[in-house]
Amino acid sequence: MMFARSSVRTLTQARQFSSSSARQTKVTVLGAGGGIGQPLSLLLKLDPHVKQLNLYDIRGAPGVAADVGHIDTGSEVQGFAADKLDDALEGVDVVICPAGVPRKPGMSRDDLFATNASVLRDLATAVARVSPKAIFLIITNPVNSVVPIASRVFEKAGVYDPKRIFGVSALDVVRATRFVAALTGKDPKDTPITVVGGHSGETIVPLFSQSPAAKTITGEAYKNLVHRVQFGGDEVVQAKAGAGSATLSMAYAGAKFANALFRGLAGEKGVIIPSYVKSPLYASQGVEFFASPIELGPNGVEKIHPVGQITEQEQELLKVALEGLKKNIQKGYAFVQ
Numbered sequence: 001m002m003f004a005r006s007s008v009r010t011l012t013q014a015r016q017f018s019s020s021s022a023r024q025t026k027v028t029v030l031g032a033g034g035g036i037g038q039p040l041s042l043l044l045k046l047d048p049h050v051k052q053l054n055l056y057d058i059r060g061a062p063g064v065a066a067d068v069g070h071i072d073t074g075s076e077v078q079g080f081a082a083d084k085l086d087d088a089l090e091g092v093d094v095v096i097c098p099a100g101v102p103r104k105p106g107m108s109r110d111d112l113f114a115t116n117a118s119v120l121r122d123l124a125t126a127v128a129r130v131s132p133k134a135i136f137l138i139i140t141n142p143v144n145s146v147v148p149i150a151s152r153v154f155e156k157a158g159v160y161d162p163k164r165i166f167g168v169s170a171l172d173v174v175r176a177t178r179f180v181a182a183l184t185g186k187d188p189k190d191t192p193i194t195v196v197g198g199h200s201g202e203t204i205v206p207l208f209s210q211s212p213a214a215k216t217i218t219g220e221a222y223k224n225l226v227h228r229v230q231f232g233g234d235e236v237v238q239a240k241a242g243a244g245s246a247t248l249s250m251a252y253a254g255a256k257f258a259n260a261l262f263r264g265l266a267g268e269k270g271v272i273i274p275s276y277v278k279s280p281l282y283a284s285q286g287v288e289f290f291a292s293p294i295e296l297g298p299n300g301v302e303k304i305h306p307v308g309q310i311t312e313q314e315q316e317l318l319k320v321a322l323e324g325l326k327k328n329i330q331k332g333y334a335f336v337q
């Protein structure tokens with residue numbers, strides 16, 4: 001499976017991998033029966049790094065596994081029924097979690113907290129117990145709050161390694177890149193956009209000034225573009241009219257992020273993609289988790305890159321984002337006290 005690598009910023013040329021180092025990663029998808037889980041499982045089945053694919057859900061995962069398992073790539077696929085969570089997590093390197101309820105029109109991501117906080121707490125408890133060394137990628141919303149929940153669960157279990165827990169904000173990068181391409185006519189693979197902050201509304205901060213293609217967009221067009229990236233999720237929720245939120249573009253973004261992670265785990269250097277992680281960048285302002293460009297490596301987070309040079313407009317956006325993030329993070333932490 002080929003992802004446009006230039007939208008994952010690489011510092012060095014991609015290396016060629018021998019087949020033995022390529023297919024080496026064991027992956028579990030939690031929520032594999034859902035709107036994201038099914039196409040994500042399909043894309044992971046196509047990823048040449050994946051050796052074993054375990055599909056778990058409280059409903060339907062064995063059926064999805066039987067279906068995806070017929071695809072003629074080298075990985076093995078196994079489905080796990082609701083009472084087999086521990087078995088699904090045993091011995092895996094990476095756990096990807098799109099489990100939990102999605103939004104309906106009129107809801108904010110924060111409205112999902114009431115249901116998804118406990119889903120995440122319980123799944124994180126199982127991951128911390130059965131596969132504490134696995135890299136945990138969290139797609140479930142509200143990402144800004146549930147990543148702190150999972151982190152606190154790991155801390156309480158005495159197995160927390162902040163390098164190994166990620167909130168997947170890759171869809172914001174995918175959207176920003178696509179929307180700029182639509183305005184400029186340039187190929188998206190040549191115009192990657194960095195997006196920092198968090199993953200909801202005004203906590204999403206696209207840094208168009210850092211892109212040669214996008215920095216020429218100014219005035220109303222700039223404002224509209226920022227709004228579209230910050231509220232792109234709402235566009236999909238409204239268009240689906242009660243049938244859920246983004247699933248296919250999210251599966252693509254999740255598989256793309258996972259592919260970057262697999263390459264980092266396999267030793268490829270210079271694989272950098274924005275993600276929401278435990279971060280020192282704004283911790284002194286009470287914002288312990290923040291999405292910025294993350295270099296991926298054999299242990300997960302290799303290096304957290306700063307936001308870099310930004311315009312006054314972007315500084316304003318960042319200020320608002322930090323205020324929102326602080327509240328979202330506190331809400332997550334308070335849930336696990």
Ligand SMILES: NC(=O)c1ccc[n+]([C@@H]2O[C@H](COP(=O)([O-])OP(=O)(O)OC[C@H]3O[C@@H](n4cnc5c(N)ncnc54)[C@H](O)[C@@H]3O)[C@@H](O)[C@H]2O)c1
Nearest residue numbers: 031033034035036057058099100101102139140141171250
């Ligand atoms: N991070 C992002 O950018 C992003 C993008 C889109 C959606 N999301 C979020 O992803 C989540 C899933 O969205 P969806 O559209 O796939 O929803 P969905 O309802 O289609 O699927 C969710 C799946 O999770 C399963 N599930 C629920 N509780 C579970 C548990 N305890 N253990 C295992 N599986 C469980 C359900 O059975 C279902 O199959 C939502 O919270 C949504 O807001 C995040």
Ligand SMILES: O=C(O)C[C@H](O)C(=O)O
Nearest residue numbers: 103141232233234245246
């Ligand atoms: O908008 C949502 O609720 C789903 C997701 O976070 C998105 O950005 O599409």
